[in-house]
Amino acid sequence: xxxxxxxxxxxxxEAFTMRVAxxxxxxxxxxxxxxxxxxxxxxxxxxxxCKCEAGIERELAAxxxxxxxxxxxxxxxxxxxESLPQQLIVRLGQTVLTCPTTACFDGxxxxxxxxxxxxxxxxxxxxxQGSKVIGGRRYWRVPVMEGEFLIEETFGMQKGVGGGNxxxxxxxxxxxxxxxxxxxxxxxxxxxxxxxxxxxxxRSGSKVGSKRYKNMLATxxxxxxxxxxxIAPSALPQGVNSxxxxxxxxxxxPSIEAAMRLGxxxxxxGGVRSISAGNYGxxxxxxxxxxxxxxxxxxxx
Amino acid sequence: xxxxxTLALRTAPAGALELAAVTPDRLAQLAQREIxxxxxxxxxxxxxxxxxxxxxxxxxxxxxxxxxxxxAAMTGGELLVEGxxxxxxxxxxxGGTIEVRGDTGDNAGGALPxxxxxxxxxxxxxxxxxxDDAGARMRRxxxxxxxxxxxxxGRGMIAGTxxxxxxxxxxxxxxxxxxxxxxxxxxxxxxxxxxACTYRPPHVRLLLxxxxxxxxxxxxxxxxxxxxxxxxxxxxxxxxxxxxxxxGE
Numbered sequence: 001x002x003x004x005x006x007x008x009x010x011x012x013x014e015a016f017t018m019r020v021a022x023x024x025x026x027x028x029x030x031x032x033x034x035x036x037x038x039x040x041x042x043x044x045x046x047x048x049x050c051k052c053e054a055g056i057e058r059e060l061a062a063x064x065x066x067x068x069x070x071x072x073x074x075x076x077x078x079x080x081x082e083s084l085p086q087q088l089i090v091r092l093g094q095t096v097l098t099c100p101t102t103a104c105f106d107g108x109x110x111x112x113x114x115x116x117x118x119x120x121x122x123x124x125x126x127x128x129q130g131s132k133v134i135g136g137r138r139y140w141r142v143p144v145m146e147g148e149f150l151i152e153e154t155f156g157m158q159k160g161v162g163g164g165n166x167x168x169x170x171x172x173x174x175x176x177x178x179x180x181x182x183x184x185x186x187x188x189x190x191x192x193x194x195x196x197x198x199x200x201x202x203r204s205g206s207k208v209g210s211k212r213y214k215n216m217l218a219t220x221x222x223x224x225x226x227x228x229x230x231i232a233p234s235a236l237p238q239g240v241n242s243x244x245x246x247x248x249x250x251x252x253x254p255s256i257e258a259a260m261r262l263g264x265x266x267x268x269x270g271g272v273r274s275i276s277a278g279n280y281g282x283x284x285x286x287x288x289x290x291x292x293x294x295x296x297x298x299x300x301x
Numbered sequence: 302x303x304x305x306x307t308l309a310l311r312t313a314p315a316g317a318l319e320l321a322a323v324t325p326d327r328l329a330q331l332a333q334r335e336i337x338x339x340x341x342x343x344x345x346x347x348x349x350x351x352x353x354x355x356x357x358x359x360x361x362x363x364x365x366x367x368x369x370x371x372x373a374a375m376t377g378g379e380l381l382v383e384g385x386x387x388x389x390x391x392x393x394x395x396g397g398t399i400e401v402r403g404d405t406g407d408n409a410g411g412a413l414p415x416x417x418x419x420x421x422x423x424x425x426x427x428x429x430x431x432x433d434d435a436g437a438r439m440r441r442x443x444x445x446x447x448x449x450x451x452x453x454x455g456r457g458m459i460a461g462t463x464x465x466x467x468x469x470x471x472x473x474x475x476x477x478x479x480x481x482x483x484x485x486x487x488x489x490x491x492x493x494x495x496x497a498c499t500y501r502p503p504h505v506r507l508l509l510x511x512x513x514x515x516x517x518x519x520x521x522x523x524x525x526x527x528x529x530x531x532x533x534x535x536x537x538x539x540x541x542x543x544x545x546x547x548x549g550e
Contacts, residue, residue, distance in 0.1 A: 066510075067503065067506050067510060068510050068525070103503050103507075130479065132462065132481070132504045132507075133441065133442075134443075134504070134508050134511050135511045139507065141502075141503070147498075147500045147501070147502075147503075148500070148502060148503055149503075150503035150504055
């Protein structure tokens with residue numbers, strides 16, 4: 001399959017089931033909601049080192065948020081049920097609670113699994129906190145120097161998908177970066193999807209474990225590293241001199257698939273040789289995203 | 302033929318009383334005896350309207366429902382009262398919503414005589430004026446008065462919220478432990494409430510937006526985004542309650 005001169009390889013992306021929460025942060029202005037969201041989602045690229053993966057899903061206009069102020073929707077994922085509330089409590093407490101003017105709301109109200117995040121953070125109020133039930137939902141009012149921090153008592157948790165991906169194999173680094181930027185732009189503001197890496201792009205796709213260092217959980221993927229083509233088994237065709245990866249996490253597989261379709265199409269630019277994807281042979285992750293099938297569906301649509 | 306059909310409650314129903322057959326258009330066609338024979342359901346069983354109400358007048362499309370304690374101790378569902386209601390509306394209620402499109406008497410959302418607690422959950426929206434002691438001894442829940450409220454609104458509140466868009470009478474919040482009284486209009490505040498600060502309370506914004514968007518109340522922007530004076534009280538009690546008085550935009 002060839003799109004705009006770029007080969008879509010006959011392979012698939014393999015993704016995992018994760019736990020996801022959606023956090024809606026509002027502020028006096030979009031700027032302050034964004035400031036809190038950027039801190040909250042900072043250092044949250046990969047569970048390998050960050051214990052969670054998070055990103056901005058999209059910005060919300062004032063009429064879309066519970067308190068009618070500009071907001072940001074964040075998706076926050078962990079590998080297991082237990083660590084999601086732990087990570088949320090630590091991170092919301094240090095980033096959103098501290099940020100001027102913000103309030104914090106649950107964005108997965110229908111999810112039956114409830115995480116008592118606001119209930120844990122209320123104790124910052126040292127006994128001066130109070131709660132309010134509004135429209136059947138409980139909120140905590142935590143007194144702070146600025147005034148009051150309002151946070152919903154519980155946040156919904158549901159199964160999500162982590163590790164959707166595709167690889168951009170390009171003739172040179174500039175072409176890889178331009179294609180990656182175009183792909184990220186095409187996938188920005190897609191509901192149910194985040195791109196947890198810097199600017200949405202990864203340059204250091206990894207393999208599991210290490211050949212040399214026992215304590216390393218993940219090390220460089222030499223098969224896709226162009227500088228090692230001469231001394232290690234390579235997966236790169238001749239003429240490919242740089243590879244960038246896009247990683248997608250989301251609330252569900254169809255959302256990720258829809259975003260991948262847009263992103264891959266946008267990445268098919270001059271200087272790109274092929275689009276591939278990372279997988280583990282199909283045995284580890286329950287979610288498979290076959291690239292050609294995804295792109296064929298787009299041709300039909 | 303009379304101007305109005307008056308239905309005065311004579312026996313408080315022990316269970317839920319469904320009055321689906323009692324509509325003004327139907328009563329306009331019926332004689333007094335036929336009205337009393339209209340089918341109602343009480344606790345799911347068939348009964349007659351006359352079993353519970355004294356019927357006066359006939360063949361009139363205006364119906365006046367005279368009842369006290371409407372929605373008392375209700376735990377869920379929605380009760381809509383078209384017109385004025387008597388005293389004790391939603392007394393000791395635990396859940397659900399009551400909307401009164403008119404005035405109410407005293408003790409709306411209040412407590413039964415001698416009871417330590419008033420309403421413990423649910424919402425009462427009074428699109429009119431309330432009598433005295435609205436939300437008295439409330440433990441949880443919401444009482445909203447779009448008009449004026451009499452004396453003792455939220456008196457002895459344990460928690461919960463009372464919102465008055467009009468004028469709030471004297472002794473509001475007296476003996477309050479926790480809970481909030483939001484006064485958009487003038488309020489006679491007991492001396493045992495102490496000024497804390499002037500700010501824009503995020504929960505008031507959320508609450509008033511909820512009332513506007515979900516309950517269809519005509520809440521002005523200046524109340525939603527405005528500044529409020531926060532008074533803590535009752536300091537003769539626990540003092541964790543508050544009175545939030547609108548202070549401008």
